[in-house]
Amino acid sequence: MIALLAAPSNLGLRPPAPTSVPGTAKAPEALREAGLLARLAEHSASVRDAGVVLAGRYADDASPGRLRNQDSIIEHARRLAQRIEDIRSAGDFPLVIGGDCSLVVGVGLALRPAGRFGLVHLDGHTDFRNPGNSEACASLAGEDLAAAVGRHWPAIADIDGLGPYFDPADTVHAGCRDDDEEMAEVREAISLLIPASGIIRDGAAATAARIGEHVDRRDLDGYWLHLDVDILDAAVMPAVDSPDPGGLQADQLTELLAALAPRAVGAHVTVFDPDLDPDGRYARLLTDVVAEGLGRLGSASRASGA
Structure with a gap:
């Protein structure tokens, strides 16, 4: 059974303007309003509402050597991890609707004690800014892949001594644009990198x-899907904090997810910003992509007994 869990966090993003906060915390409710639970039920044998894990108050409090909202991110990651563990212990497959990309840390905290899991990082950016390549570290949503594989400050990359949350050899990134500043570094650091142009060229199935x-x-206990919806082309999905051209079309992303989801142990969806979607059209589009692409989440994984 898919367990739909809301994690309405905006803690990992920079403020879109002075004195304002990112709108990604509104995404779970916007997608529910667009009918996500009912649409998932059309594509899944069974789905349940697993509630919400609320994040702390947003504060633009970055300082040298510390992320903005660092303490709140860590606290939220621990609580999210516990909820994911509870869902998996019940034999269900978590589908976490965020929120921003900092959620991957909570996922790592949940999975690392349970075994050795792979990470499929589907994202329009490599999110690999880290203290080794930048003096501008401040927002975990642009640094989440680095944190996930142990390339960040220990306070965020080694919470409770559990880092790295995913072995770089078990980690794949797909979806960045060809001009991504960290692409060469990421290609060297992890198992596989496929830019969006490669997905478009070769097709979703390949x-x-x-x-x-x-x-x-x-030799792995399964893999988790990270989806940042800015993997979509900016003309398709402008309601994100950093829309870029050169991304996937909605049908290409849906096909890719549908091919990967059955053998995954869980997934999370991030960075959709309802503040940039006043008439709800992009919420409805994303609802279709998630329902059709992730509706068979876990159905063929080893955890399901398939």
Whole structure:
């Protein structure tokens, strides 16, 4: 059974303007309003509402050597991890609707004690800014992949001594644009990197097969899907904090997710900003992509007994 869990966090993002806060915390409710639970039920054998994990108050409090909202991010990650553990202990598959990309830390805290899991990082950016390549570290949503594989400050990359949350050898990134500043570094650091142009060139089915070779292995206990919706082209999905051209079309992303989701142990969806979607059209589009692409989440994973 899919357990739909809301994690309405905006803690990992920079403020869109002085004195304002990012709108990603509104995403779970916007997608529920667009009918996500009912649409998932059309594509899944069973789905349940698993409630919400609320985040702390946003504060633009970054300082040298510390992320903005760092303490709140860590506290939220621990609580999110506990909820994910509870869902998995019940034999269900978590589908976490965020929120921003900092959620991957909470996922890592949940999975690391349970075994060795792969990470499929589907994102329009590599999110690999880290203290080794930048003096501008401040917003975890642009640094989440670095934190996930242990390339960040220990306070965020080694919470409770559990880092790295994902072994770089078990980690795949797909979806960045060809001009991504950290692409070469990420290609060297992790198992596989496929830019959006490669997905478009080779097709979703072939891309999913390549990804599966790296994370759908018998020496792993499964893999988790991270989806930042800015993997979509800016003309398709402008309601994100950093829209860029050169991304996927909605049908390409849906096909990619549908190929990867059945063998995944869980997934999270991030960075949709309802403040940039006044008439709800992009919420409805994303609802269709998530329902059709992730509706069979976990159905063929080893955890399901398939």
